[in-house]
Amino acid sequence: MIPFDDRDGLIWLDGKLVPWREARVHVLTHALHYGSAVFEGERVYDGRVFRERDHAIRLQKSAEILDFEIPFSLEQMAQGVQELIQQNNIPNGYLRRIAWRGSEMIGVSAQHTRIHLAMAVWEWPSYFPPELLQQGIRLTTSDWVCPPPNAMPTASKAVGNYMIRTLSKHKAERAGFTDALLLDWRGNLAEATGANLFLLIDGALHTPTPDCFLNGLTRQTVIALARRRGIEVIERHIAPSELAAVGEVFLTGTAAEVTPVGRIDDRSFAVGALTRQLMTDYQDLVHASADDVVI
Numbered sequence: 001m002i003p004f005d006d007r008d009g010l011i012w013l014d015g016k017l018v019p020w021r022e023a024r025v026h027v028l029t030h031a032l033h034y035g036s037a038v039f040e041g042e043r044v045y046d047g048r049v050f051r052e053r054d055h056a057i058r059l060q061k062s063a064e065i066l067d068f069e070i071p072f073s074l075e076q077m078a079q080g081v082q083e084l085i086q087q088n089n090i091p092n093g094y095l096r097r098i099a100w101r102g103s104e105m106i107g108v109s110a111q112h113t114r115i116h117l118a119m120a121v122w123e124w125p126s127y128f129p130p131e132l133l134q135q136g137i138r139l140t141t142s143d144w145v146c147p148p149p150n151a152m153p154t155a156s157k158a159v160g161n162y163m164i165r166t167l168s169k170h171k172a173e174r175a176g177f178t179d180a181l182l183l184d185w186r187g188n189l190a191e192a193t194g195a196n197l198f199l200l201i202d203g204a205l206h207t208p209t210p211d212c213f214l215n216g217l218t219r220q221t222v223i224a225l226a227r228r229r230g231i232e233v234i235e236r237h238i239a240p241s242e243l244a245a246v247g248e249v250f251l252t253g254t255a256a257e258v259t260p261v262g263r264i265d266d267r268s269f270a271v272g273a274l275t276r277q278l279m280t281d282y283q284d285l286v287h288a289s290a291d292d293v294v295i
């Protein structure tokens with residue numbers, strides 16, 4: 001595996017393209033010590049980022065929630081993204097953008113730190129092992145729960161929200177599962193460590209209300225795709241005991257796209273027709289080069 005700091009190519013850093021290995025930060029960077037950073041995971045299809053503007057807007061909102069402002073406009077970011085994709089020649093891949101507080105202050109208060117923004121793109125075909133997509137991935141319920149929105153900035157894609165997700169995923173992988181499923185602080189089903197959850201129950205799609213985890217852009221896209229097919233979509237709080245009545249389960253996320261789930265703990269699910277249909281619909285949409293088809 002080639003480490004991420006030792007690759008060829010260019011990274012967009014604070015408005016300029018710089019050689020990949022030179023896009024570095026100092027050890028006394030506020031974000032490294034206090035988690036003052038927000039990011040986006042985006043996918044490039046056929047030379048363009050799917051829902052680029054929505055990712056950029058979410059980054060701005062995530063930063064606002066952490067009490068800072070991205071020092072680049074939506075237009076500047078969009079232009080940077082296009083340059084980055086072209087100069088690195090990655091027509092299909094993954095794009096990561098991250099904004100963080102710099103080194104001017106090291107302490108809890110960080111009012112006068114400079115805000116930085118970096119964007120990088122690389123080839124990354126499948127988030128989960130492709131061979132697992134046929135029978136569905138295996139999830140196990142985590143001991144960690146999504147905290148209430150007044151305990152963490154849960155509506156922000158802030159790096160600190162990923163501490164419990166990394167711990168959950170490590171434990172799941174060690175136990176032979178693909179990923180972990182988090183409940184929320186009330187004990188309801190919430191999401192996987194980097195993707196939202198959908199359940200097919202009696203012909204309708206049910207998905208947890210995103211009131212303490214990200215309302216993913218893919219989640220919103222897939223809700224629109226399902227409704228376009230006449231499928232009823234219900235957002236609500238869902239108890240884990242309801243899994244007994246579930247026919248199909250899948251996850252959605254920019255990286256995960258639409259990923260079937262074949263198992264949650266000791267319960268098995270078939271990869272069914274609706275899941276397959278939405279996997280196809282999603283691929284058709286992202287390659288159609290018109291974001292607003294369903295939005």
Ligand SMILES: Cc1ncc(COP(=O)(O)O)c(C=O)c1O
Nearest residue numbers: 193194195196216217218253254
């Ligand atoms: C914790 C978490 N939930 C949900 C999602 C799905 O969000 P999106 O569809 O916007 O990628 C992601 C991925 O970004 C995530 O990291």
